[in-house]
Amino acid sequence: DSGVTQTPKHLITATGQRVTLRCSPRSGDLSVYWYQQSLDQGLQFLIQYYNGEERAKGNILERFSAQQFPDLHSELNLSSLELGDSALYFCASSRGRERYNEQFFGPGTRLTVL
Amino acid sequence: TQLLEQSPQFLSIQEGENLTVYCNSSSVFSSLQWYRQEPGEGPVLLVTVVTGGEVKKLKRLTFQFGDARKDSSLHITAAQPGDTGLYLCAGLIQGAQKLVFGQGTRLTINP
Numbered sequence: 001d002s003g004v005t006q007t008p009k010h011l012i013t014a015t016g017q018r019v020t021l022r023c024s025p026r027s028g029d030l031s032v033y034w035y036q037q038s039l040d041q042g043l044q045f046l047i048q049y050y051n052g053e054e055r056a057k058g059n060i061l062e063r064f065s066a067q068q069f070p071d072l073h074s075e076l077n078l079s080s081l082e083l084g085d086s087a088l089y090f091c092a093s094s095r096g097r098e099r100y101n102e103q104f105f106g107p108g109t110r111l112t113v114l
Numbered sequence: 115t116q117l118l119e120q121s122p123q124f125l126s127i128q129e130g131e132n133l134t135v136y137c138n139s140s141s142v143f144s145s146l147q148w149y150r151q152e153p154g155e156g157p158v159l160l161v162t163v164v165t166g167g168e169v170k171k172l173k174r175l176t177f178q179f180g181d182a183r184k185d186s187s188l189h190i191t192a193a194q195p196g197d198t199g200l201y202l203c204a205g206l207i208q209g210a211q212k213l214v215f216g217q218g219t220r221l222t223i224n225p
Contacts, residue, residue, distance in 0.1 A: 043218070045215070100145045102159055103147075105156030107155055110154075
């Protein structure tokens with residue numbers, strides 16, 4: 001158990017819909033990262049937040065957005081969903097200030113868009 | 115273009131055999147991490163290597179960081195079915211806090 005929690009575990013929805021994925025980092029971690037993992041794309045970095053502020057952006061679509069709240073939990077919002085958005089979405093956390101940026105991953109949310 | 119190339123992409127061997135997985139790049143990394151991921155679960159951090167030429171051992175797993183900090187290898191001795199999984203290397207880009215992941219090596223150890 002990494003200490004990172006994600007909800008829900010599974011999500012099935014239809015094209016055009018909007019969903020919210022939730023992540024709670026390990027106790028004491030200030031940084032939260034979101035990744036998308038699909039079969040043909042590997043683990044793709046989406047976005048990072050540090051202590052409530054956006055720190056880095058990766059290959060995140062404009063239809064996707066995220067935020068980190070004062071209690072440090074984070075939410076990833078996916079809108080106007082397309083079939084191709086079906087994937088595993090992982091959240092990871094780290095202390096945020098350490099030298100090696102070791103990240104600890106949650107169990108993931110499996111999103112299926114029908 | 116993949117910044118970190120892992121090879122092989124797929125490897126299926128018999129229990130008891132040895133294997134090596136490679137992670138290569140043209141970029142220099144401040145550090146390099148190896149993760150293992152099992153189906154339906156998140157990646158789990160195995161080790162971090164930070165010094166060029168560094169070798170770290172974790173039971174039957176040996177991790178090496180290249181002298182120039184551009185590549186790394188993972189060697190497993192006497193592989194067991196419990197070693198089955200997706201092995202991911204991830205490099206921390208020098209001067210940044212961004213972690214870049216390789217595509218992974220899917221390892222299957224057959225009993």
